[in-house]
Amino acid sequence: MDYQLFKAINRLAGRNSMLDKYMIAVSKKYYFLLIIVLIYISLTGYIDRKVVKKALVSYCLSISIAYVLNQFFYKPRPFLEHQVNLLIPAKKTSSFPSKHTLFLFVVSSTLFFHDRIVGSYLWGLSVLTGISRVWLGHHYPFDILGSAIIGSMTSSVVERLENAKFSLK
Structure with missing residues (x-):
């Protein structure tokens, strides 16, 4: 089933040069957009600056899980x-797992816990980026899904641990 889904998405690549360029840009550039969002949060305090720390801790945890899996x-x-x-x-x-997708879902999920509108928008763009990775021929759909789950779950665990730590005081 994973390969059939892959074929259904990847066979669309190469048919429309504008769409291909868009998918390449999404795959390459969205990563940097989220880094800019984190920097913006750090500098302006738009959302609690601890969110950036939580995102980094979550990403380190996700990458560690990816390393062990590999x-x-x-x-x-x-x-x-x-x-x-x-x-x-x-x-x-x-x-599997897609490190690119891990980062995107870690940041999107972490932001979602603090600003549902921004987090939802970024999460949607993370899904689009995951599709672009399949479109480009780099990953299977279940690689993206698994990475999204790992990234989102690590963000959730870090968020819950942080909230539990402060609620115990």
Whole structure:
């Protein structure tokens, strides 16, 4: 089923150059948009500045989980196993989990806990970015889904631990 979903999305790549350029831009640039959002929060205090710390802690936790998973589990990227529409080159590292997607969902989920409107908007853009990673031929849909779950769950755990710590005082 994962490969069938991959094919359904990836076969659309290469049919419309404007859409391909858009998906490439989403995949490459959205990552930086979230970094800018975090910097903005740090500098202006738009949302509690502790949110940036929580996002960084959550990301470190997510990357640690990804590292452990990669030590025991290697999943070849789609372009290594199948004929795909590969729009831009990619590393030959494990397809799961997607570190790119981990970061996006960590930040989006962390912000969601503090500003539901901003978090929802960014979470939607994170989903679009995940689709773009499949579109480009870099990941399978379940890689994106699994990374979204790991990123969101680590943010949730960090948020709950932080809230529990302050509620005990």
